[in-house]
Amino acid sequence: MYVLTPLQEDEVHTDQTASYTEQKQYVKKKPNGAVPETNKKSKKKKKKGKAEPPASAKSRDEKSLDSILEDLAIEKRPMQKSVHQNDRATGKEIQTIEMTAGTSSVLAIDPKHLKAExxxxxxxGSKVVDSLENQRNMPGTSRQVRGVRRAGLNPRRTLLVSPxxxxxxxxxxxxxxxxxxKGSLKYFRYVYDPSVSHVQELFEAAKSANDLNAIAAILAKYPYHPDSLLTFAxxxxxxxxxxxxxxxxxxxLFALExxxxxxxxxxxxxxxxxxSHDLNKPFFxxxxxxxxxxDRRGCHRSALEACKFLLSxxxxxxxGALFCIDYFALRSQQYKWLEQFAEEYQCDNSLWLFPNFSFSLAIARxxxxxxxxxxxxxxxxxTAVDLMKQALMLHPLVxxxxxxxxxxxxSSWTQILKNAFFGSAKPGSxxxxxxxxxxxxxxxxxxxxxxxxxxxxxxxxxxxxxxxHDSREAQDWACVMKEAxxxxxxxxxHLLVSDFSDTTPSLPPEELRPFMVGPGMAHDMPPVEQEAGPERIHAPLEVVGRNAARVFLESLLPWVNYGDNRHGGNDQHDDD
Known part of the structure; x- marks a missing residue:
């Protein structure tokens, strides 16, 4: 390593690779007299490279989007951040220092695949996604001045979401x-600022009373209260x-990050x-x-990276991230990674004994x-057939x-299930x-x-x-599962089967009504059929045809505005 003294005059800033927050840092230009040997070698290589013919314009045009994203991707080497807590919040420039030795693991997160965008x-394609992002960044509560771009309150970039x-x-x-x-592991936990420590008590009181108005009032004053946001979610x-x-x-997630x-x-x-720490639970x-x-949006690779983060x-x-990480690996076609994960990940039981890994490893192969x-x-x-046969021996009930x-x-499945081994299979535990x-x-x-x-x-x-030919083989596998x-x-x-389902049951408005008002006020609300009466005809265009319960809940949020309809339904409203 060479210790270089920056120039006292005429400082020139050069862009460096961003950290996972994708912010830019500036490094002072090194003096001409102190050039490391590695730089000299690289210059020689560049001179040799000049003799090679440049790539044609056609090949540059045909460069795939994947390769462009690879070039712009964040480095996989872990970065250790030396930044004050307030700098994270205000989005100030962050100094990064590369670690001398990074830890490699099957749960290592690839940041360029973590975001759905x-x-x-x-x-x-980029045009479609950029168009959707532009629409998202133009809420109905803000009036855009023609030719003037509204300054965002959150210009900083985060790892998990794009605010x-x-x-x-x-x-x-x-x-x-x-x-x-403990050793190389650092244990963390979330804490509330002392000035807002009473907010959680207010939330628990509102939750026990099923008072959604009180929770909305909390969000009006503290828009990033995690439990209140998850309740509305x-x-x-x-x-x-x-x-x-x-x-x-x-x-x-943005607030917790x-x-x-x-x-x-x-x-x-x-x-x-x-x-086990209560304030850590909202992040999970x-x-x-x-x-x-x-996963619902079809971003299976991003879901895999989020699942790896959750498991780590x-x-x-x-x-229960272990019971869906193999699914995301298969959907994102990360077959080799799945086999590597099954070999290297440490848990109480061998992963291939779990039904999801027994069948998923066969599919990957x-x-x-x-x-x-x-x-x-x-x-x-x-072979894949042998692995699938083993999976069926272990879990015939599947x-x-x-x-x-x-x-x-x-019809062939009916004949197969008539076999006693599959037809009368029991779970065992x-x-x-x-x-x-x-x-x-x-x-x-x-x-x-x-x-x-x-x-x-x-x-x-x-x-x-x-x-x-040998019925004892089934008994041997049954003994293995009984021991595991x-x-x-x-x-x-503690893991609900419904949490792993793609389908979400919807509740009718009459069942949501007790949660929309404070206790003892439900009898003052008009019947559901009256809520969809003639007065809804003059509602703003952004509300027509939408779920009545959802519109009412959304209207309680302080950042939602459906426009002023006091002068009739022909007024110009902001886009929601």
Whole structure:
């Protein structure tokens, strides 16, 4: 390393690679007399490179979008940030120092794949995504002056979400403390600022009374209160307004990310955020909901990165990220990574004993074999058929559940299920039955692909044929599962099967009414049929045809404006 003294005069700033916050830093130009040897070598290489003919203009035009994004991507090497907490909130320039040795892990997060915008650009193109982002950054509450661009309150970039400019500035109501350090791991937890410590008590009181107005009043004064935002996110979700629910979740994540400790670096992997601390729980809930929203939008690679982040936060895996990470890996075609993860990740049981990994590893091997250019690359590994056969031996109950859920309507499945091994299969333990139900609910859509149905059918027929010659093999596998899932209690009862489902049950307005008003006020509200009466005809265009319960809930939020309709329905309204 060379210690260089900056010039005292005529300082020249050069742009450096941004950290994961994508902010720019400026480095002073080094004096001409102190050039490291590495720079001299690079100059020689550049001179040699000049002799090579330049690339044609046509080849530059044909450069794919993926390669451009790769060039603009953030470096994978972890960066250690030396920044004050207030600098994170105000978006000031952040100094970054590269770590001498980074930690490599299967849970290492790739920041360029973490945001949905990058993946959507690959799918739909930059013009479409930029157009949608421009619409998002023009809320109905702000009047744009023609020819003048409105300055955003949140110009800073964050790792998890891209905040629109119309969001209010972060209120600094929370921060993150370093609790302790054990070995190479640092343990953190969220804390409230003493000046707003009473807000959580107000929220708990409003929640126990089912008073949504009180929660809305909290958001009016503290727009980044995590639990209040997550409450409205759930209400929007159950009323069928998934985009509004996703916006509330992203707003919660933005606030919680602003509160990160300077030493809390998701790209470094040496952190723990224990779920046992109550104030840490909103971050787990918001990140899990954000992961599901990414999957719903078709951004499976971004969902995989979010799932890796969620799994790395707490080694106890309180949200069950382990039961859906393989699904996101398959949907994003990260087959080699999935095999590497199954080999390297440490947990109480071997991952291949869980039903989701038993079947997903077979599917991953199937696609790797299909796409392999050289068959000898997989000569020393079990084939996809063998892995699928093993999965059916371990979890025969899965077959009948997949046939019903997918559904698989071919008549051959009826004959296969008549076999006693599949037709009379039992779960064996409450824990195993629960994780099987989670697997079927999360992964059933994978079995709608014809090639995977053929793989499953071939393996099932081989299992039946094998048991005709040696029935003791089934007993051996049953003993393995009994030892792996030996508890008589459901060890995964805290994980709801519905949380892993793609479908969300919607509640009718009459069931949401008790939550819209304070206690004892429901009888003063007009009947539901009156709410959709003739007076709705003159409502603004932004409200017509929308869910009445959702409109009422949304109107309580301080940043929502449907326009002034006192002069009739022909006035010009702001876009919502």
């Amino acid at each position: 990058n993946e959507m650009r690959r799918i739909f 629109p400019g119309f969001w209010p500035a972060w209120d600094k109501s929370m921060s993150m403390d370093l609790v302790e350090t 759930d209400l929007f979700k159950y009323s069928g307004e998934h985009q509004s629910s996703a916006d509330a979740v992203e707003k919660c 602003c509160a990160w400790h300077p030493l809390f670096n998701p790209l470094q992997g040496n952190y723990q955020l224990k779920y 809930t918001a990140l899990f909901g954000h992961m599901k929203n990414l 936060l707490d080694s106890d895996d309180p949200k 199937f696609y790797l074999e299909r796409d392999a250019e050289d068959v000898s690359d997989h000569a020393d590994k079990s 077959l009948s559940k997949i046939v019903d859920k997918a559904p698989l309507k071919d 409450p824990s195993l039955e629960h994780v099987i139900n989670i697997y079927v609910e999360r992964h059933y859509i994978m079995w709608r692909f014809p090639e995977l149905q053929n793989l499953l059918k071939e393996a099932a027929l081989l299992v039946i044929e094998s048991l005709k 899932f030996s508890s008589e209690k459901n060890e995964y009862s």
